[in-house]
Amino acid sequence: MSEATTPRFRSVLDHFVAYKPGKVVVSPEGRSFKLSSNESPQGPLPSVQKAIELAARNINRYPDNNATALVEAIASRFGVTPEHIAVGCGSVGVSQMLLEAVAEPGVEVVYAWRSFEAYPLLVGLSGATGVQVPLADETHDLDAMADAITDRTRLVFVCNPNNPTGTIVRRAELLRFLDRVPPHVLVVLDEAYREYVRDEDVPDGMDLFRELDRPNLAILRTFSKAYGLAGLRIGFVVAHPAVATAIRKTYLPFSVNSIAQTAGVASLAATDELLARVDETVKERHRVRDGLLADGWTVPPTEANFVWLRLGERTLDFSSACDAAGVSVRPFAGEGVRVSIGSPEENDAFLSVAHAYPHRN
Ligand code: PMP
Numbered sequence: 001m002s003e004a005t006t007p008r009f010r011s012v013l014d015h016f017v018a019y020k021p022g023k024v025v026v027s028p029e030g031r032s033f034k035l036s037s038n039e040s041p042q043g044p045l046p047s048v049q050k051a052i053e054l055a056a057r058n059i060n061r062y063p064d065n066n067a068t069a070l071v072e073a074i075a076s077r078f079g080v081t082p083e084h085i086a087v088g089c090g091s092v093g094v095s096q097m098l099l100e101a102v103a104e105p106g107v108e109v110v111y112a113w114r115s116f117e118a119y120p121l122l123v124g125l126s127g128a129t130g131v132q133v134p135l136a137d138e139t140h141d142l143d144a145m146a147d148a149i150t151d152r153t154r155l156v157f158v159c160n161p162n163n164p165t166g167t168i169v170r171r172a173e174l175l176r177f178l179d180r181v182p183p184h185v186l187v188v189l190d191e192a193y194r195e196y197v198r199d200e201d202v203p204d205g206m207d208l209f210r211e212l213d214r215p216n217l218a219i220l221r222t223f224s225k226a227y228g229l230a231g232l233r234i235g236f237v238v239a240h241p242a243v244a245t246a247i248r249k250t251y252l253p254f255s256v257n258s259i260a261q262t263a264g265v266a267s268l269a270a271t272d273e274l275l276a277r278v279d280e281t282v283k284e285r286h287r288v289r290d291g292l293l294a295d296g297w298t299v300p301p302t303e304a305n306f307v308w309l310r311l312g313e314r315t316l317d318f319s320s321a322c323d324a325a326g327v328s329v330r331p332f333a334g335e336g337v338r339v340s341i342g343s344p345e346e347n348d349a350f351l352s353v354a355h356a357y358p359h360r361n
Contacts, residue, residue: 012125012127016124016125021037022036022330023036025323025326030326031326033327033328035306035346035350036338036340037330037340038304038306038338039340040227040305041341041342044229047266048229048267048270050266051266054262055263056259062258063256063260064258067261069261069262069265070256070265071236083241085237085244086244088256089235089255090233091192091224092122092235093235095122095157095190097251098186098218098220098237099123099126099128100126102155103154103155107128107152107153107154107155108129108152109123109126109129110145110148110153111131111158112132112135112157112158114164114165115157115162116159117332133145135162135167138165138310139168142158142177149181149185155188156181156185158174158190162304164306164336164338165300165302166302166304167302178217185216186217186243191205192225193226194221195225195226215240216240217239217240218240219237221236222235223263223264226274226275227267228267229264232259233257234264281305284341284342285341289302295355297354298361305340306341307338307339308339309339309354310336315331315332318331318337318357322337326349327349336361
């Protein structure tokens, strides 16, 4: 292409690189184990598969823009009314909607760092300023996050468990934090990995939401992880009706498609079966972490479907060793590697790479 003058873009884009999803690698022997995106290792349940096939017959029609059946099913699952709910194209889409509702130049959005890599991207695109509060001991430092709130702050993300460290925020510290947050600041508790939590000190955001009845607390969830529907892109937020109404105003028309809506409803109807699968992942999580610890690795306790290895300068070297064995992991250069918990076979493939690697972290 010629060096022609291009149209003008927003200056904020100059500093951005597009989101880089977890990759897939194949070993020279043709082996491929994808442990880079925290997905469910299992495909849809037969009942969900059937619902998807039925819904696929009607895709000449637009989806229900209000996602009525899905919203009702979410409301009844979590003991709230439909007025409390906004849905979107993945919880990343809902995060963007949340920011569309509160963010503009001059506004600050506080979040921990390192945390979910979409936060800086979405905050930057919104025109707001991101305020990153370093993790302490791989965990949210909620006192420092409360200290970081100013008159300009309108939103705080708390990712619990945190991606990519798997670490958690406990009930007492979260309550203390919420007491310090002024009412005009919306706290978004991102619980993408909630279903994998087994530590009883970690509050379930939905219980907390009903119990506290605070207009500035919103709970963000996804169908992409425990519910195994990453490819269909459904996320939702439970919030005070006034907050949910504002968020719904930012909904890109029809952005939760009809197959996704139907699959979401069918998945909620099969919650028990899906959560039984989550138990298997939790068991594997223990096996993987225990195996790594026994092998001399340092691995923070994790309540999510992944483990975190802080590797610093060795990060890319270790991820290349994984690539060579066909195990795709998620490296954060100079920091560490996040490895999803997959099927027993996938986890074994990862454990053998870690075992054979000549250094420990
Ligand atoms: N929040 C967190 C903490 C995540 O790790 C992810 C996925 N990696 C998401 C939100 C987004 O999930 P989705 O858009 O698939 O719902």
